[in-house]
Amino acid sequence: MTDFIGNWQAAATTSLGFFWMALWAFILGYFISSIIQVLVTRRQMRAVMGDDGAKSIALGTFFGFISSSCSFAALATTRALFNKGAAFTASMAFMLASTNLVIELGFVIAVFLSWQFVLGEYLGGFLLIVLAWLFVKLTRPQQLIKEARDNEQGAADESGYDLRHWADVTDPELWQMVANRYVMEWQMVWKDILIGFTVAGLISAFVPSEFFTWLFQGAGASSADLSFWQVLQQTVVGPIAAFFTFIGSMGNIPLAAVLFGEGVAFAGVMAFIFSDLVVLPVLRINAQYYGWKMALYIAAMLFTCLVVASLLMHYGLAAFDSLPDASSVQDIAERDHFKLNYGFYLNVVGLLVTGALILLHWRHQQHDQGDHDHGGAPLGTRLMLGLSALAALWLIIGALLNVL
Secondary structure, three states: OHHHHHHHHHHHHHHHHHHHHHHHHHHHHHHHHHHHHHHOOHHHHHOOOOOOOHHHHHHHHHHHHHOOOOHHHHHHHHHHHHHOOOOHHHHHHHHHHHHHOOHHHHHHHHHHOOHHHHHHHHHHHHHHHHHHHHHHHHHOOHHHHHHHHHHOOOOOOOOOOOOOOHHHHHOHHHHHHHHHHHHHHHHHHHHHHHHHHHHHHHHHHHOOHHHHHHHOOOOOOOHHHOOHHHHHHHHHHHHHHHHOOOOOOOOHHHHHHHHHHOOOOHHHHHHHHHHHHOOHHHHHHHHHHHOHHHHHHHHHHHHHHHHHHHHHHHHHHHHOOOOOOHHHOOOHHHOOOOOOOHHHHHHHHHHHHHHHHHHHHHHHHHOOOOOOOOOOOOHHHHHHHHHHHHHHHHHHHHHHHHHO
16 A cells, blocks of 8 residues: 555656656747637638648648647647648648647657657658658549538638737737637646646556566567567557557657657657657547548558558668667656756746736627537547546645655
């Protein structure tokens, strides 16, 4: 019992410490993302992606980058683009870019991992888009695309701010829209972040290293000692493990750091990070949007492409003798997460900015009291809320045990 209480305390401290370390990165990333999303409208995006040529793919990638969001928000936007006439390949490019070429994601990866993983995330994101385009070209799913379009029911448009000259940056309406978007971003991801950081703390405290060695063949060995088949096995297991986590792209970064610290190869960790679009809730949502045939096709496409992209990134870095060293994060759970350093001051500034934006959003909501959705939440949302409540209770009690 004493060991369990001790592990509970360690798990809660690690989870809260992980979040405190990454908080400024979340705030900065979502603030920049919110500004970009307000200044570039989706209507502008949709008008130029009607075919599957290189121009549409490039534009889909660019618009996905400037519309970076969580996995579930990306699914809704991708559906809207597809429903408005964007080509399937361009829509997939948008989806992959908006979940992988993400400003805030790069910040968080840099905090927990290393520059090689940031490079892997961004360069691997471009590789995923190219590989997805090739996958569609080779498999020719025209009938599935037709059925998916027939299954669509439409999606609402969304307007942005028309910035005409630099003086407009002082316009209160602009910052009101940024505040609304910023709060919406946090509303979309807070459950994934809470559950993801809680799971990372639990695994770091309760799961023995032997489990990772069993699950990921060769885990703990140096990269030079791993055979191709061991690297491939870890790369395949990464997304399979992610499938059952229910965690989106932001929540799985601290868990990826734990995996890397336990000796999982670079390719396996990258495959795990890339797997935010193959988790079970995403598969279910895609089935609701496009039907089960297309949802399974998209999952197979993403799985194949992320495995190939992760392997290419792994052996590309290996060719330049630049694979990261796991020793840099091996003791991540034992770090002094709350020390007085640059991160502390950045967090304070970020929290002040967040408070100001929340206040702007709240004032706007007071003038819009009548616009509320009173419909019942879907099962997936209720499940995530329940898990979030359990995660919050676990962290609160664990933090109190540390104080008492």
